[in-house]
Amino acid sequence: MIPLIELRGASYRYPDGSHGLRDCHLALRPGSRNALLGANGAGKTTLMQHLNGLLQPETGVLRWKGETVVHNRAGLRALRQQVGLVFQNPDRQLFSAHVEEDVSFGPLNLGLPETEVRNRVAQALRAVGLQDHARAPVHHLSFGQKKRVCLAGVLAMRPQLLVLDEPMAGLDLPMQQDLQRLLDALVAEGVTVLVSTHDPDFAADWADEIHVMAQGRCQLSQPVAALLTQPSAWQAVGQTPPQVMALHAELVRQGLLAAVPVPRSIERLLAVLRARTLPASQESVIHDA
Amino acid sequence: MIPLIELRGASYRYPDGSHGLRDCHLALRPGSRNALLGANGAGKTTLMQHLNGLLQPETGVLRWKGETVVHNRAGLRALRQQVGLVFQNPDRQLFSAHVEEDVSFGPLNLGLPETEVRNRVAQALRAVGLQDHARAPVHHLSFGQKKRVCLAGVLAMRPQLLVLDEPMAGLDLPMQQDLQRLLDALVAEGVTVLVSTHDPDFAADWADEIHVMAQGRCQLSQPVAALLTQPSAWQAVGQTPPQVMALHAELVRQGLLAAVPVPRSIERLLAVLRARTLPASQESVIHDA
Amino acid sequence: MHIMEGFLPFKHALAWTVASAPFLAWGLASAGRRLRAHPDHRMLLGVSAAFAFLLSALKLPSVTGSCSHPTGVGLGALLFGPAAMVPVGFVVLLFQALLLAHGGLTTLGANVFSMAIVGPFVAYGVFRLACLLGLGRSPAVFLAACLGDLATYVTTSLQLALAFPDPVGGVLLSFEKFAGIFALTQLPLAITEGLLTVLVVNAMAQF
């Protein structure tokens, strides 16, 4: 199957000489949920900026649906229309006075007719649940709302791939859950999503595939299901495995839970545990979890 | 016992009319570790600015070691020498070119002689592990390093109470652990610490007492030990209890663990579980955890 | 357009420094008076100076190869008044010399005179005049920014002409030559500048 987007052997150095990427490979399956893990400075943001053509690899290529992306005006225009990039800090990417105006920035730059722009803006604001704030001044919004405006601004361009840099940072738990639901709804519509994070628990809970970066390299790309049974694979790339793995392993050792499947989060593990005391339905619940 | 600092019945409205605090009470025990929980906009930052005298309550009083703080020049000067406040965003509080210079700002304002200032700056930089960056320009540092410069700038004033607004935000796991160790070292030296966060798991793991704010009120102030056994107390103030509580409760119900003490984190719960299979030492380990 | 380090003869460099000094002193005194009433204006002035420096180092999209231009100064004069712009402009020009090698120390006086004194005063004066004449906000802002920019460049040309008069046509011909050469870049720059400032001021009015 042809990946939706693929970065092959990409290297990039910043103007000050520091390495951003070193021979980095990454491929995303169409319609998949992807988490990009890595410490600060591992190159996550640099990688993401390559996917959108904001940075051009010195060596290596970027392929969109199998076709090599040409980094000229037309090529970048087409790429950026398909790949929506949401940055971490909302205050650094919102620059209009009103919500609606900011969301319309991308579609207007695409040169769409006004009615189409209005439609898209309204739809994007509905998608993020801000339809009642269309005329609100951006600086009166809360941090979480600003993050959603940023997302709407990218959704209004109707990208096929959505790349989000640390979307959960600074959000409290209920807001994180809202965002997670929103991302799931987008995936259900066929959008491919890549999310960077430094929270392995979130990655294991949400993603289909996990990609781990360190020192500018993509060190690991694996389906979550495979990673959940291999703590050593996480440690080999300098990551702490999700807490649920050690907990599950211990409960298996004590004979409380079945060895497979490994639940993806503490919450799900708890659900399995709770189901356990109902002897009649125990088996089926464990398999559903 | 007289609290180190106490805010009683404090109300504050911002110039634009919005409520910052409403009849807010808070008292901190000397030498304690305190976590301040609350959603975005609950008034955590406003409360913290009251503790340092940056904001003056419209009604209510602030007491330092039982004495009412007078909000005049001398009173504020004395208060701010004792209460160090570190803001969330380093780029909004560092205003000097070089690390060393910025850290020296507070001690120089205290009117200390130059040699004493130099000593304090060096010591504060050692405490945060930036002694090799004394002459580095602030804008060459990483986000995590900048946060540590902010902390050093306050430590150099040798405060008795350290107030940190969202110190963990934007730090990755190893950096969070470093910071946690640093705070523990300060507490060991007798400094009282108050940290705002929206992560109940961190609060339960680290703090001695948890204070929860909502709508400008301090809704709850309790020792962690007490809160760990009452999920309803968390929910009553709109907080999700730490995951370890539900997990522990379930394992107790299944007869695997003792009902008390409740471990403060998943990690500690795991340690208790692991110790469980060694029948000889089982009891003592559970009580130590 | 700044005069580079060392380009002016000694007497000229000195004379322009002496000419700028009282304005700087006046600007500082005026800022100092404001600070006594509002101590927090110290930070405001500092952040504004940083912002003006940032804008002065921008490259405008329409003009290729233009190294620097006084956007911040025109906008700043409208926001803070021309008096505050003298120390701010001084800091901007000093930083340009020390951080970007644009302009210089010996020519700092001359550059301050054209860019931090003449430019802001003309921009401010034009704006007030345009308002008195009942022009709308946008035309007034456009004229202020555009003419402020042009006044700066005319002053610089004059400074160069005074320093290097043409052996045949004297100061006047020399001025024509310098003004003519730099007009190639400065005229489109001034117009872009005016447009940009109008867009900025209109956008700011929405906040």
Next chain:
Amino acid sequence: MTLERLAYASPWRRIAPSAKALFCACAMAAAWLTATPLGACALALLLAAITVAVARTPWRDYLRVLRAPLGFLALSCLTMLVTITPGDHGPAGWRLAPELLPPVMMTVTRAAALCTALLLLVLTTPLGDLLGLLRRLRVPALLLDLMALAYRMQAVLGEAWSDGTTAQRARLGYVGRRQALRSMAALISCMAVQVWARASALQAAADARNDTGELRFLTPQFDRSPRHHLMAALAGVMLVATVLAGGPA
């Protein structure tokens, strides 16, 4: 900002700024006093050589920094070398005036000498260190505060600017000239509005650390070996003396 990066990386950063400033001031005086283009040219080359060979500034970067001043020089000299042929009724036409070459050469070489002297200072001394020097030279406190704040905040705002334009480019904000102007204006106005908020946040942070109304910082301590000052003074005086004695020519 190339200059900034080079200055922080310079092996001469550890030398007291006052010593470097002393030498460069002498070099500038020598440049003013030089009477011949050859002398000024030799001085410029000597200063450039010191910057590249002794202070070990990478020569490629040095040339890159020189580009802007050289452009100005080229354009201005061309302007000065052109004049009119007087006719019977006003000017008859433009012509190149080779007889003007000597004074123009003097201007060019002197500018080059002064410029290389300034570059020697700023390529080895970051602005942050120069501010410390200005503090010791008793520049008015308000101006110093302004410079210290502006220096720190230009880095913060520069980062915000580059993040902002990157975010705009990701949403096709610079695909054409019209879009570019619109995007730029939006970002400038947004950041201009934030200036007040940033200033008040800084003020709150300063107040939290007992702000007294003047931004006081520790002046950096350099290895103030009198040797460096002595060497700088000697070298400087030698330069001036050489020039006064008639130059190396």
